[in-house]
Structure formats: structure tokens, C-alpha cells
Amino acid sequence: MATDPLSRAFGALADPTRRTILERLAAGEAGVMELAAASTLTQPAITKHLKVLERAGLIGRERNGQRRPARLHLEGLLPVDDWLRQARAEWSARFERLEVHLAAQSESAITEENPDA
Amino acid sequence: MATDPLSRAFGALADPTRRTILERLAAGEAGVMELAAASTLTQPAITKHLKVLERAGLIGRERNGQRRPARLHLEGLLPVDDWLRQARAEWSARFERLEVHLAAQSESAITEENPDA
DNA sequence: CTTGACTTTTACCATCTAGTTATATAACCT
DNA sequence: AGGTTATATAACTAGATGGTAAAAGTCAAG
Numbered sequence: 001m002a003t004d005p006l007s008r009a010f011g012a013l014a015d016p017t018r019r020t021i022l023e024r025l026a027a028g029e030a031g032v033m034e035l036a037a038a039s040t041l042t043q044p045a046i047t048k049h050l051k052v053l054e055r056a057g058l059i060g061r062e063r064n065g066q067r068r069p070a071r072l073h074l075e076g077l078l079p080v081d082d083w084l085r086q087a088r089a090e091w092s093a094r095f096e097r098l099e100v101h102l103a104a105q106s107e108s109a110i111t112e113e114n115p116d117a
Numbered sequence: 118m119a120t121d122p123l124s125r126a127f128g129a130l131a132d133p134t135r136r137t138i139l140e141r142l143a144a145g146e147a148g149v150m151e152l153a154a155a156s157t158l159t160q161p162a163i164t165k166h167l168k169v170l171e172r173a174g175l176i177g178r179e180r181n182g183q184r185r186p187a188r189l190h191l192e193g194l195l196p197v198d199d200w201l202r203q204a205r206a207e208w209s210a211r212f213e214r215l216e217v218h219l220a221a222q223s224e225s226a227i228t229e230e231n232p233d234a
Numbered sequence: 235c236t237t238g239a240c241t242t243t244t245a246c247c248a249t250c251t252a253g254t255t256a257t258a259t260a261a262c263c264t
Numbered sequence: 265a266g267g268t269t270a271t272a273t274a275a276c277t278a279g280a281t282g283g284t285a286a287a288a289g290t291c292a293a294g
Binding site for chain 1: 250251252253254255260261262
């Protein structure tokens with residue numbers, strides 16, 4: 001996987017286990033054991049997923065006694081959101097231009113078929 | 118990588134080469150040779166990236182003579198967009214609840230400090 | 235039907251990913 | 265200190281990914 005922030009964020013989201021963790025964290029912080037219990041995976045596997053999410057800026061960890069619960073970081077979604085917004089804008093523009101172009105083409109085709117129109 | 122559509126879409130976007138291809142395609146269709154020329158990679162590598170994008174529903178290929186240009190498929194972004202919209206909504210709700218909670222806590226703390234308030 | 239342009243497929247390699255079990259560290263509690 | 269809980273690290277495996285070079289397929293045109 002590439003190492004730029006946007007690729008890290010997209011890559012972190014490209015795994016159902018990690019998305020499930022994020023959705024669980026939307027209800028509040030959770031420790032590794034709790035997340036592992038809600039999953040079919042083992043605890044070290046969850047720890048690894050949390051590291052991926054942390055490197056992507058999507059969660060943070062805080063030490064709280066012997067626990068080290070994970071918490072959502074809303075700002076991690078910002079690069080993804082920005083890219084998606086811009087892409088949607090550009091793509092929509094392109095698609096609209098294409099539609100106009102096609103409409104003009106079919107009009108001229110009709111004109112050639114019926115020169116008296 | 119997981120094989121569900123959402124993971125495929127996120128996974129496809131988690132690579133700068135593929136995002137660059139998508140941005141190039143926003144300006145119009147392009148063949149493999151053209152995309153390879155605009156990249157440092159070889160042409161077979163581009164073909165592989167195009168397959169990933171196609172499986173993610175982000176592009177389509179059409180046969181046009183001996184060319185087989187790729188074209189954007191706007192609808193491939195829909196699952197990503199939906200997930201992101203819902204996540205943002207839930208996360209924001211959570212963060213707002215948290216802020217309200219913290220505000221209430223500091224108020225009661227102040228109240229305890231100043232019982233006459 | 236042969237040639238040439240565009241593209242895909244194959245075979246191979248190196249690296250990354252996602253999981254496991256086993257072990258180590260850290261913090262809390264007698 | 266010793267025991268328990270929570271978490272992290274180490275070492276390993278299997279499979280996926282991303283790249284290459286070289287061979288093969290597809291189609292338009294002479």
C-alpha cells in the first residue's frame with residue numbers, strides 16, 4: 001500500500017473488520033478485548049487493525065489505567081471526504097458535458113437525415 | 118482484500134496510480150497505451166490497475182476497433198458515498214453527544230465547586 | 235492472409251497483508 | 265512479591281498485490 005495519507009485512509013476503510021470497528025466506536029470508546037470479543041478474530045489481530053486505523057488518522061488511543069481504549073477521530077475522514085467531493089464534482093461536470101455533446105450529435109444526425117428540417 | 122463491493126471500491130481508491138487514472142479519465146476516455154505513456158509504469162501494469170478499477174465498478178471498458186478505452190462509471194462511487202455519508206452522520210451525532218456530555222460535566226463540576234451558584 | 239498496432243495473458247518474482255500461536259510488557263490488586 | 269487483566273510484540277504461514285518481460289490474442293488495413 002502506498003504511504004500517502006489519502007491512500008492510508010482509503011486502505012484502512014477497505015476492510016470490513018476495520019469498518020465494523022469504526023462503527024462500533026461510533027457508540028463510544030472501546031478496548032481491544034471488547035472489540036475482540038465482538039469479533040471472530042483473536043486479540044492480536046484486533047491490535048493490528050487498530051494500528052492500521054491509527055496510522056490512517058481514523059482513531060486515537062489513550063492510556064486509561066491498564067486499558068488503552070480506542071476512540072474515533074473524525075478528522076481522519078477529511079482527506080477522503082475532500083477527494084470524494086472533488087471527484088464527484090469533476091465527474092459530474094464531465095458527464096454533463098458528455099450528455100450535451102451526445103444531444104448535439106443526435107440533433108445533427110437528425111438534421112442530416114432530414115435536410116429540410 | 119475482502120470481496121464485498123464496498124471493500125473493492127475503497128481498495129481500488131487506495132492507490133495513487135489508480136486515482137491518477139480516474140482523474141485522467143475525468144477528462145474523457147483513454148486507452149491503455151495513453152495511460153501507460155502518462156505513467157512510469159509499463160502497459161501491462163496499467164491493464165492490471167484497470168481491471169481492479171473495473172471490478173470495483175469505477176470504470177467500464179468498451180471495444181472500439183482495436184482500442185479498448187476505459188471510461189468512468191460514476192455509479193461506482195455510490196457505495197463509498199453512502200457509507201461516508203452515514204458514517205459522518207453517526208460520528209457527528211456521537212461527537213455532539215460527547216460535547217454535550219462534557220459541557221454538562223464541567224457545569225456540574227463548577228456547581229460542586231460553587232454550591233451557591 | 236500477412237502485417238502491424240493495441241491489448242491481454244502468462245510466468246515469475248518480491249513485497250505486503252491478515253491471520254495464527256506463543257510470549258512479553260504494563261498496570262492494577264492483594 | 266505474586267496473580268490477574270489488558271495489551272503489545274515476535275515469529276511464522278498462506279494468500280494477495282504490484283511489478284516485470286515475454287508470448288499470445290484481436291482487429292483494421294494493405
